[in-house]
Amino acid sequence: MSKAMAIREGHLRSRDERGDYTVSVVGCGWTGLSTACLLAEAGFKVICVDKNRSVVNSIRRGISPLPESGLATLVREEVRRRNLTATSKPEEAIPSSDIIILAVPVTVDQKKRPDYLNVEIACRDVGLNLQRGSLIIVQSALCPGMTEGLIRSALETASGMKAGVDFGLAYSPVRISGGTIEDLRRYPRVLGAIDEDSLRVAREVLCTISREGVVQVRSIKAAEAVRLFESVYRDVNKALSNELSHFCEVAGIDFIEVQRAINMHPRYRLLHPGIVDRRTSTDSYLLIDEAEALGLKVRTVTLSRRVNDRVLMRVFYLVRDALRSCGKTARRSRVLILGISHSPNVKEADESVIRELIEILERKGLTVKVFDPLFSYREVVQMGYPTERTLSGALKNMDCLVITVGHDKFKTLNLKRVRILMRRKAAIVDLSHVMNPEEVEREGFIYRGLGRGVWTR
Numbered sequence: 001m002s003k004a005m006a007i008r009e010g011h012l013r014s015r016d017e018r019g020d021y022t023v024s025v026v027g028c029g030w031t032g033l034s035t036a037c038l039l040a041e042a043g044f045k046v047i048c049v050d051k052n053r054s055v056v057n058s059i060r061r062g063i064s065p066l067p068e069s070g071l072a073t074l075v076r077e078e079v080r081r082r083n084l085t086a087t088s089k090p091e092e093a094i095p096s097s098d099i100i101i102l103a104v105p106v107t108v109d110q111k112k113r114p115d116y117l118n119v120e121i122a123c124r125d126v127g128l129n130l131q132r133g134s135l136i137i138v139q140s141a142l143c144p145g146m147t148e149g150l151i152r153s154a155l156e157t158a159s160g161m162k163a164g165v166d167f168g169l170a171y172s173p174v175r176i177s178g179g180t181i182e183d184l185r186r187y188p189r190v191l192g193a194i195d196e197d198s199l200r201v202a203r204e205v206l207c208t209i210s211r212e213g214v215v216q217v218r219s220i221k222a223a224e225a226v227r228l229f230e231s232v233y234r235d236v237n238k239a240l241s242n243e244l245s246h247f248c249e250v251a252g253i254d255f256i257e258v259q260r261a262i263n264m265h266p267r268y269r270l271l272h273p274g275i276v277d278r279r280t281s282t283d284s285y286l287l288i289d290e291a292e293a294l295g296l297k298v299r300t301v302t303l304s305r306r307v308n309d310r311v312l313m314r315v316f317y318l319v320r321d322a323l324r325s326c327g328k329t330a331r332r333s334r335v336l337i338l339g340i341s342h343s344p345n346v347k348e349a350d351e352s353v354i355r356e357l358i359e360i361l362e363r364k365g366l367t368v369k370v371f372d373p374l375f376s377y378r379e380v381v382q383m384g385y386p387t388e389r390t391l392s393g394a395l396k397n398m399d400c401l402v403i404t405v406g407h408d409k410f411k412t413l414n415l416k417r418v419r420i421l422m423r424r425k426a427a428i429v430d431l432s433h434v435m436n437p438e439e440v441e442r443e444g445f446i447y448r449g450l451g452r453g454v455w456t457r
Helices: 030-042 053-060 069-080 090-096 117-129 145-160 180-184 196-206 222-253 253-262 276-295 297-310 313-325 351-363 375-382 392-395 415-421 437-442
Strands: 022-025 045-049 083-086 097-102 135-138 166-173 190-194 214-217 334-338 367-371 401-402 427-430 446-449
Touching: 022 030, 022 090, 022 117, 022 214, 022 392, 030 045, 030 069, 030 097, 030 180, 045 053, 045 090, 053 069, 053 083, 083 090, 083 180, 090 117, 097 117, 097 196, 117 145, 135 145, 135 180, 135 196, 145 166, 145 222, 145 297, 166 196, 190 196, 190 222, 196 214, 222 253, 222 276, 222 297, 222 313, 276 297, 297 313, 313 351, 313 401, 313 427, 313 446, 334 351, 334 375, 367 392, 427 437
Parallel strands: 022 045, 022 097, 045 083, 097 135, 135 166, 190 214, 334 367, 334 401, 401 427, 427 446
Antiparallel strands: 166 190
16 A cells, blocks of 8 residues: 555655655656656656657666756666666556656547547556555646546546545646756646645645645646646737738738837737647647537637648748749759757657648648758658758758758758758748848848748748
């Protein structure tokens, strides 16, 4: 029997006390692995549980499977101290764990409907191996009601135990803005729980890794809504910038210049226009689906999703326009997409978005290759993308370069060398605003960018 639910206020203040408890983190993506490392650093014995054996093997060797310097250091140090290990088998970790962190993401299918299968499987695996007296903290992004509905039901069915009686259950979403482990340290954790005991124990655990402690809400549903609404807020604001930037393209205005002037005022903040990453779009679709189940229409959210989804088609129009200015047609032209990550300098592919962009371009007759310096040639090939081993090889004989992600390495591209490698005349379509338009055109390229209407006339 686990002793987790017997934890009292102040009981986890020292490393020695924390070392008496074992934590399993199920799902070792960005949020899961970061949480695991911080808990290990705090003194807990932590087991990472992930179905991906390459992830497990990497962690066991003390190597972070995710390219973040702070995370890499923590993985190496905590594995060396034997505070952190990993397994692909839940039955090896859950029975000996006092606290289980569930960090398995929800996916969205082709019809934009939430798919909870991976979460259900994880709950079943946890439930089948759960010991009485354990605490489960869910931190996946979920629709309000899912923790006390689907997750609770799956855990109780598999374990034969009751939440709030035989084990504790709490929900605390992870609020990461840039994929850095520092975000987990500095932002307060929102927390809701099924009962007072679960709330007390979860609060004690989370306060060991969050400098700002926790923000308690009265229900798990409220905590789930916090995570979802934060993503929706960003999605709606991104849609506004995408709409205004489209206006600027047609009206011959430089959106970036306007944005810079507006953002100098402390009361206004316009986001950069661009492709919306998978995480944000998934969260919006979760809310839309739940609203429909309740007989409601979240019109602003739905419209924002439609606006942001259309950005990919706008990319094609920018590419086509740039190629026409080069005296070329889209059909049979060659395009190189630079960047497959969901955000700058982060090695996590946003496959659904990039794949959709490639499909749009190929349907229009373009030949497409991709390149991302954060991924090896083998990794890109395994994703099914046409690529080359080097950037020089990828650039060779291309008609158009599309920069989808603002990696630092793209900001220092040698445009003279790029021009030599590409066909003449060539175009650069900058979706991440990492290039200086005047410099690009001075080097002989045709420049296009989201919202850069001054250069599209």
